[in-house]
Amino acid sequence: MAVADGGFRALDEKSLIEYIRATPALSSLLGDDLRALTVKEVGDGNLNFVYIVISSSGGSIVIKQAIPYIRCIGESWPMTKERAYFEALTLREHGRLCPAHVPEVYHFDRPLSLIAMRYLKPPHIILRKGLIAGIEYPLLAEHMSEYMARTLFFTSLLYRSTSEHKREVAEYCGNVELCRLTEQVVFSDPYKISQYNHWTSPYLDQDAETVREDDILKLEVAGLKSMFCERAQALIHGDLHTGSVMVTTDSTQVIDPEFAFYGPMGFDIGALVGNLILAFFSQDGHSDNGKDRKVYKQWILKTIEDTWNLFHKKFISLWNEHKDGNGEAYLADVYKKPELWFLVQEKYIKDLFHDSLGFGAAKMIRRIVGVAHVEDFESITDAERRAYCEHRALEFAKMILKERQRYDTIEQITSALQNIPS
Ligand code: ADP
Ligand code: SR1
Ligand code: MG
Numbered sequence: 001m002a003v004a005d006g007g008f009r010a011l012d013e014k015s016l017i018e019y020i021r022a023t024p025a026l027s028s029l030l031g032d033d034l035r036a037l038t039v040k041e042v043g044d045g046n047l048n049f050v051y052i053v054i055s056s057s058g059g060s061i062v063i064k065q066a067i068p069y070i071r072c073i074g075e076s077w078p079m080t081k082e083r084a085y086f087e088a089l090t091l092r093e094h095g096r097l098c099p100a101h102v103p104e105v106y107h108f109d110r111p112l113s114l115i116a117m118r119y120l121k122p123p124h125i126i127l128r129k130g131l132i133a134g135i136e137y138p139l140l141a142e143h144m145s146e147y148m149a150r151t152l153f154f155t156s157l158l159y160r161s162t163s164e165h166k167r168e169v170a171e172y173c174g175n176v177e178l179c180r181l182t183e184q185v186v187f188s189d190p191y192k193i194s195q196y197n198h199w200t201s202p203y204l205d206q207d208a209e210t211v212r213e214d215d216i217l218k219l220e221v222a223g224l225k226s227m228f229c230e231r232a233q234a235l236i237h238g239d240l241h242t243g244s245v246m247v248t249t250d251s252t253q254v255i256d257p258e259f260a261f262y263g264p265m266g267f268d269i270g271a272l273v274g275n276l277i278l279a280f281f282s283q284d285g286h287s288d289n290g291k292d293r294k295v296y297k298q299w300i301l302k303t304i305e306d307t308w309n310l311f312h313k314k315f316i317s318l319w320n321e322h323k324d325g326n327g328e329a330y331l332a333d334v335y336k337k338p339e340l341w342f343l344v345q346e347k348y349i350k351d352l353f354h355d356s357l358g359f360g361a362a363k364m365i366r367r368i369v370g371v372a373h374v375e376d377f378e379s380i381t382d383a384e385r386r387a388y389c390e391h392r393a394l395e396f397a398k399m400i401l402k403e404r405q406r407y408d409t410i411e412q413i414t415s416a417l418q419n420i421p422s
Contacts, residue, residue: 001353007111013039025107031057046072066113073204083258084113086175090260101147128242131279141306143252149314157329160288196371201386232262240271244333264353281393285380301414308410357404363396376381
């Protein structure tokens with residue numbers, strides 16, 4: 001067992017059992033008989049260790065521990081384990097705002113950077129894996145629009161006073177290292193030579209170089225990076241890709257908000273929509289003779305449309321419902337004329353739509369030519385076929401990043417996706 005700073009030690013399956021036995025908040029969740037605990041490490045994310053703990057009496061918990069480096073790279077890339085503090089804080093805050101879609105936190109141990117939370121039992125699986133398998137989730141758009149509308153609205157200045165907001169922003173400024181990681185791997189590295197970048201070579205060598213040489217693209221990305229760093233619009237999840245959502249056909253749970261901070265709302269909406277678009281482009285790599293994915297691709301497009309449209313509807317109705325509250329951005333006294341109120345909301349949503357498209361596109365690009373790729377493409381074993389899917393996704397993302405102001409509705413985006421020639 002490694003011993004490190006401030007009482008931290010990296011646990012393993014054996015030492016975790018001792019920790020649980022010595023921690024009443026955890027042992028009480030697992031029942032009387034702690035002799036037969038099964039512990040399995042299942043972390044398939046990029047950063048941390050995740051253990052499923054099940055007792056013989058049927059109790060279960062998940063334990064997640066942050067270690068002081070990035071797991072998928074190794075100890076050569078140190079990373080603060082304080083990320084667990086921000087993850088626990090956000091799971092609790094987003095869980096308070098949207099309990100139906102966030103797992104409950106049972107226990108947090110700051111020196112050990114350890115979170116105990118509800119085990120999302122099978123048939124819950126990671127959404128990205130469900131999308132690769134071609135499974136439809138009829139409630140996904142309804143649930144994710146609810147989660148995003150509530151977490152983003154209630155942590156913004158549309159609902160909060162500026163004093164409350166500034167206090168929260170100050171707290172989350174502490175998550176600077178995770179923000180800096182995103183600044184690097186999403187907004188900078190893909191646009192320059194970086195030791196960590198990789199792509200499906202040799203097929204995409206020219207594509208990667210084109211990204212590094214595209215001045216218009218770089219101008220657009222500069223604008224998004226500055227918004228990411230400067231705009232404390234709401235408490236965002238910060239890494240809301242399809243690997244941060246666990247699903248069944250009737251349950252949707254958002255996990256893993258360790259990148260949370262007060263940032264632009266469009267970064268969350270864009271992450272989800274951008275990753276659904278990556279799933280769309282990857283389908284041609286997963287279809288085989290017996291199963292073409294035409295119908296499934298239509299379902300993904302419909303889910304993208306419903307997610308945005310339902311988000312829009314729910315967000316505006318929360319705003320109308322709370323228009324006479326403490327929110328200081330648009331005081332009811334100033335904007336009381338109905339036509340002005342409508343104009344203000346219309347502009348807010350239009351800007352948010354374009355921000356979401358821009359961030360979504362930037363997140364697609366980083367998953368193709370940056371450090372961390374996605375299983376949607378990585379699981380396509382034939383490299384030429386994978387490169388074909390990635391190339392098409394990259395071209396679409398570049399076009400959206402540069403031309404997003406031309407689009408007014410999500411249907412125009414899905415129709416552009418629909419009409420890309422093979
Ligand atoms: P990382 O921070 O390293 O990305 P994640 O939070 O994404 O880690 O978790 C990694 C994996 O652990 C997930 O893909 C999922 O399979 C599993 N997992 C995480 N949290 C839970 C949970 N509450 N219930 C069940 N499985 C979970
Ligand atoms: C080294 S970059 C690792 C990535 O994994 C996380 O899920 C974030 O998306 C981060 O950018
Ligand atoms: Mg993760």
